[in-house]
Amino acid sequence: MSGFDDNPFVDPVDVNPFKDPSVVEVTSTTMDGIQEYNPFSASGQGNYNETTIPISEGSSQPAVLQPSPEPSLQASASAGQAKLLKQQEELEKKAAELERKEQELQNRGSSLGPENNWPPLPKFFPIKPCFYQDFDEEIPVEYHRVSKMMYYLWMYHCVTLFLNILACLAHFTVDAAHGVDFGLAILWFILFSPAAFLCWYRPVYKAFKSDSSFNFFFFFFIFSFQVVVYIIQSVGIPYWGNSGWIYSISVIGTNLAVSVFMMVVAGFFTVSAVMSVVLLKMVHGMYRRTGASFQKAQQELSTGVVSNRTFQSAASTAAQTAFQRN
Template sequence: MAENNFPPLPGFIPLKPCFHQDFEEIPDQHRTLCKRFYYLWILYGVTLLVNFFGCMAWMFGGGGVTNFGMSMIWVILFTPCSYVCWFRPIYNAFKTDSSFYFMAFFFVFMAQLFIAIIQAIGIPGWGVCGWLGTISFFGTSIFASIIMLIPTLMFTAVSVISFLALTKVHNFYRGSGASMSKAQEEWVSGAWKNPHVQQAAQQAALSAATGAMQNPQSPQYSTPTYDNTM
C-alpha cells in the first residue's frame, strides 16, 4: 500500500499525512484535467482565505463581527471538506475509471457550485463578501469595500471555472458510456473490487502460505483404541 504523502506537513508537526496523492498514477489522458481540479481546489481555498481578510476589513469598517466569525468557519471547514468531498472522488474516478466515484463527484460538486454562486452573490450575514455586501458597503467605507471586492471577484471566478469544469467532466462521462446503473453495480460489489481489500486478502493468503511452508509437518493424530474387555 502506497505511503500517505498529502498534505505535506513539516516534520516538527506531530501529525501524519492522511492521503496518498501522486498524479503519475493517473492515466495520461486524464492527468491534465485532474491537475486542473487540484488547482481549482487550491484556488477555492485561497479564495476563502482572502475572503477572511475581506471580512476583517468589513468588520473594521463598521460592518459588524458576524461576517468575520463566519468567514473563519468557512476557511476552517470548507478547505479540507472540499478536498475530501469532491477532489478525492474525481481523483479516484480518473485513477480507477469508476462510475461510482464519478457519480459521487457530480452530486457533491454540484452542491459546491451552488455554494460558490451564493458566495459570489454575497448574502449579508453568511460570512462572505460577495457583490451584495461589497456594493452596499461602498457608501460606508470605500477602502474596506475595495478590499472586499477582491474575494468577490475571486468567488465569481471560482463559480465560472467550476461550471466549466463540471460541464467538461459531464461530457466526458456521458461520452464514455458510463451510467447510473453501472455506478449502482460498483456500489453493490465495491467491497470485492476495492484494491485495499484485495491487497489485504492477498497478504493474508501469502502469510498463510509462508507459514505452511515453514511448518511442513502437520500435527499427527493417533487413532483412539478401545478396551473390548468387559
C-alpha cells in the same frame, strides 16, 4: 696469271678450319683447366684459404623482422572483450536494482500500500500525511490536465476563503455590527476547505484513477452543490459571511478602501463559480467517453459494501446474535 688460271669449280682442297694450330691450342688449354679443377682438392682449398673476403658493415647488423598484424588484432580483441564484460556488469547491476525496487513495491503494496505523501508535511511535524497522490503514476495521461485543473481549483477555493476572512475582518474593524460575518467567514474556511477536498476533489481523482462510475456520480452530486455555493458567495448576501458583490457595494458609503478590497474578493468568488461550471462540463464530457453508467455505479457500490470489513464484521455479529437467540 696463275691465279686467274685456276678453275674455281675444281674440288677444293680439304681444309678443316678447326685444325688451325692456334684454335687447337686454345681449346685444348681450356678443356685441360676445366678437367683438372677440383674445388675439394688440397690445391684448390689452399688457394682460397690464403685470401679472405671482408664482410660489409651493413651485413653485420642483426636482421629486423617486420611486426606481424597478429598482436594488434589480439589487443583489439582483448579490449573489445573487456568492454563487453564491463557492459555486462553494468546491465547486471541495473537488473539487480530494478528487481530490488520491484520487490520493495510489491512488499509495500501487499503490506501497507503506497506511503502517503499528501499533504506534504515535514518529517519532524507530528501530523503525518493522510493521502497518497501522484498524477503521473495513478492518473492516465488523457486525464492529467483535467485532474490537475480540479486540484488547482481546490487550492484557489481555499485561497479565496482565506481572503474572504480578511475582507470580513476589515469590514468588522469599520463596522462592529457585522462581526457575525467575520465569524461565519472563519467557519466557512475551516469547514469548506477540507470538505471540498474530501467530497468532490478526491472522488474525481479516484474516478479518473480507476474509471469508477460510483465516484463519478458522487462527484457530480456534490460538485453541483458546490457550484450553487460559489454563485451564492459571489452574490454576497449580507450577514452570510461572504464578501460578494451586494455586500461589497453596500460598504462603499461606509469605507471605500474596505469596499474595494471586498470587491476583489467578490471577483475571486465569481472566477471560482465560472471555473467550476467549465470544469463540470469537461468532467462530464470525459465521463460520457469512459463508458460509465448508473448500473455500473450500483454494482460498484454493492461490491464495495459487501467487501467492506466493517460491513462484514457487523453482518457476522448480527448472524451470531440471531443464531444464539434461536
